[in-house]
Amino acid sequence: MENNRKFFLAIALSILILTLWQVFYLGPKTQAQQEQARIEEQLRQTQQANAQTAGANDTPQMPASSGTIPGQSEGGAIAGSLTREAATAQTPRVEIDTPSLRGSINLVGARLDDLYLKKYHETIDPKSPNIELLAPSSLKQGYFVELGFAGNATTGDVPGPRTVWTVEGNNRLTPSTPVTLTYTNDRNITFKRLISVDADYMFSVVDTIINNSGAPISLSSYGRVTRFNQPEHASATYVLHEGLIGVMGQDGLQEIKYSKIEDDKDITFKDVIGGWVGITDKYWATTLIPPQNEQFTGRFAHFTDNTPRYQADFISAPMTIDNGQSKDVENRVFAGAKVVQLISDYETFYGIKQFELLIDWGWFYFITKPMFYLIDWIYKFSGNFGVAILVVTVILKALFFPLANKSYKSMARMKLVQPKMAEIREKYADDKVKQQQALMELYKQEKINPLAGCWPVLVQIPVFFALYKVLYVTIEMRHAPFFGWIHDLAAPDPTSIFNLFGLLPYHVPAFLMIGAWPVIMGITMFLQMRMNPTPPDPTQAAIFTWMPVIFTFMLASFPAGLVIYWAWNNLLSIIQQAVIMKRQGVKIELWDNLKSIFRRKPKEIEK
Numbered sequence: 166m167e168n169n170r171k172f173f174l175a176i177a178l179s180i181l182i183l184t185l186w187q188v189f190y191l192g193p194k195t196q197a198q199q200e201q202a203r204i205e206e207q208l209r210q211t212q213q214a215n216a217q218t219a220g221a222n223d224t225p226q227m228p229a230s231s232g233t234i235p236g237q238s239e240g241g242a243i244a245g246s247l248t249r250e251a252a253t254a255q256t257p258r259v260e261i262d263t264p265s266l267r268g269s270i271n272l273v274g275a276r277l278d279d280l281y282l283k284k285y286h287e288t289i290d291p292k293s294p295n296i297e298l299l300a301p302s303s304l305k306q307g308y309f310v311e312l313g314f315a316g317n318a319t320t321g322d323v324p325g326p327r328t329v330w331t332v333e334g335n336n337r338l339t340p341s342t343p344v345t346l347t348y349t350n351d352r353n354i355t356f357k358r359l360i361s362v363d364a365d366y367m368f369s370v371v372d373t374i375i376n377n378s379g380a381p382i383s384l385s386s387y388g389r390v391t392r393f394n395q396p397e398h399a400s401a402t403y404v405l406h407e408g409l410i411g412v413m414g415q416d417g418l419q420e421i422k423y424s425k426i427e428d429d430k431d432i433t434f435k436d437v438i439g440g441w442v443g444i445t446d447k448y449w450a451t452t453l454i455p456p457q458n459e460q461f462t463g464r465f466a467h468f469t470d471n472t473p474r475y476q477a478d479f480i481s482a483p484m485t486i487d488n489g490q491s492k493d494v495e496n497r498v499f500a501g502a503k504v505v506q507l508i509s510d511y512e513t514f515y516g517i518k519q520f521e522l523l524i525d526w527g528w529f530y531f532i533t534k535p536m537f538y539l540i541d542w543i544y545k546f547s548g549n550f551g552v553a554i555l556v557v558t559v560i561l562k563a564l565f566f567p568l569a570n571k572s573y574k575s576m577a578r579m580k581l582v583q584p585k586m587a588e589i590r591e592k593y594a595d596d597k598v599k600q601q602q603a604l605m606e607l608y609k610q611e612k613i614n615p616l617a618g619c620w621p622v623l624v625q626i627p628v629f630f631a632l633y634k635v636l637y638v639t640i641e642m643r644h645a646p647f648f649g650w651i652h653d654l655a656a657p658d659p660t661s662i663f664n665l666f667g668l669l670p671y672h673v674p675a676f677l678m679i680g681a682w683p684v685i686m687g688i689t690m691f692l693q694m695r696m697n698p699t700p701p702d703p704t705q706a707a708i709f710t711w712m713p714v715i716f717t718f719m720l721a722s723f724p725a726g727l728v729i730y731w732a733w734n735n736l737l738s739i740i741q742q743a744v745i746m747k748r749q750g751v752k753i754e755l756w757d758n759l760k761s762i763f764r765r766k767p768k769e770i771e772k
Contacts, residue, residue, distance in 0.1 A: 278309035366501025389478035411442035551647030654726035687717030689735035
């Protein structure tokens with residue numbers, strides 16, 4: 166029964182890992198490649214069919230508003246026909262320079278469409294280019310934020326995509342020097358915009374509307390985050406969300422995949438109070454945060470004219486301003502890295518509803534978040550996230566020690582009663598019912614739980630995936646080094662056993678990238694399994710032998726930090742099991758099993 170239990174447990178774990186491998190890696194990767202090819206073909210056909218791009222027009226009217234949000238027929242050159250330098254040189258701009266950001270604001274539309282993240286690079290090389298977050302709409306990967314107003318016949322032209330703003334005073338935006346923009350329309354209505362930014366990634370935009378038109382006016386403010394085409398380096402996995410995102414008041418978190426909005430075209434949430442809208446990548450995001458105590462309508466949309474575009478936007482409820490009066494409207498824009506503590510601080514300081522959900526903690530957030538904070542706390546003392554993972558593994562081992570200790574003791578006692586179990590099986594060989602009853606009675610007398618060996622494995626599975634989530638989604642783990650050849654814990658081990666870990670001067674195919682840490686993990690798994698007797702059944706014995714090899718190949722593409730955790734956890738389990746078995750007076754099978762591998766089997770004597 167013990168061997169059968171191990172056999173079925175091994176089969177179940179193998180199926181589980183293979184299924185998760187297919188669901189989270191191979192399947193999504195293939196789907197993402199097909200989707201990217203479809204988008205590129207659609208873009209090519211669109212560019213051929215549209216030799217020119219029309220000026221900015223309005224989308225169909227939004228509910229609960231006095232006007233409309235721009236979104237269709239973006240102006241500019243054919244997407245992809247300009248360099249970034251040429252695109253930014255087409256319009257007057259205000260420079261942005263902060264400790265975290267550099268770029269510029271386009272004075273046409275007052276768009277935030279030129280932004281780099283100073284603290285983050287494309288690769289682990291500190292000399293590699295900074296991460297490009299936002300880009301002008303005339304580029305293939307155009308991505309921008311715009312705030313404006315939706316008016317009517319009584320307001321005349323109000324600030325929108327084509328409005329040319331005038332800089333008043335300082336023309337360089339820094340944390341200590343805000344920028345003021347002004348625009349006065351043909352009805353003598355003046356819009357004064359004060360833009361400020363902190364040392365990180367939060368922009369504050371205060372619009373003051375001064376009505377000197379001679380009559381009351383009614384208008385709504387809007388904001389939109391618009392992205393041309395899907396990102397070129399989207400993660401091909403279902404482990405986290407990338408796409409349109411927002412919190413819509415009582416409707417809560419909304420995560421809209423690019424593919425879903427392409428099908429639905431328009432998803433609207435009316436009369437929302439509290440929340441935000443935007444577009445998120447794996448590590449970066451751009452979001453609009455309207456006043457949290459005022460009503461607005463949120464929307465996710467997809468446009469197919471000219472260049473395909475995805476848009477997350479909001480429009481406020483209409484506001485009335487009497488003649489000779491003024492009104493202030495304050496909105497915020499987050500554009501930057503999704504640093505966990507920073508996002509949490511923004512939520513608290515500005516009272517942003519559920520802003521922490523910008524980071525995709527997943528269904529097991531109650532495990533994932535505490536694990537991240539524990540790793541991050543230990544990191545502050547150790548200075549190395551890899552060391553923090555090792556320490557957390559020890560803490561988890563201590564936390565689950567009573568359960569694991571009880572399990573290993575039960576397994577050790579089961580080995581001690583193997584002779585009695587053999588007697589029962591022989592005695593009731595022809596009566597399986599009595600055999601099981603006798604075995605259960607023996608378990609009861611000896612205080613043995615035959616399923617005890619499953620608990621350490623079952624407990625480890627959610628912890629394993631929680632750590633995987635932490636390594637995969639948190640920017641703190643991005644490019645975090647360990648020791649030696651591991652320069653990025655969130656990336657797979659870059660070495661391979663098939664070129665002797667880089668000693669031989671040739672590259673190996675991706676599927677043969679079996680690094681040093683996966684090999685170490687496989688060895689520890691092999692040793693752990695050899696702590697127990699080899700199953701007598703040939704099929705079970707084959708699984709017993711090959712499972713470490715299978716896991717080594719599968720985990721080779723997982724983040725190195727996760728493989729290090731698994732190897733370290735295996736080593737601690739071996740030590741723990743050996744100590745318990747020795748205390749229980751049970752023979753440790755490891756050395757005999759290892760000797761049997763290299764021992765020649767005697768040849769059968771021919772009759």
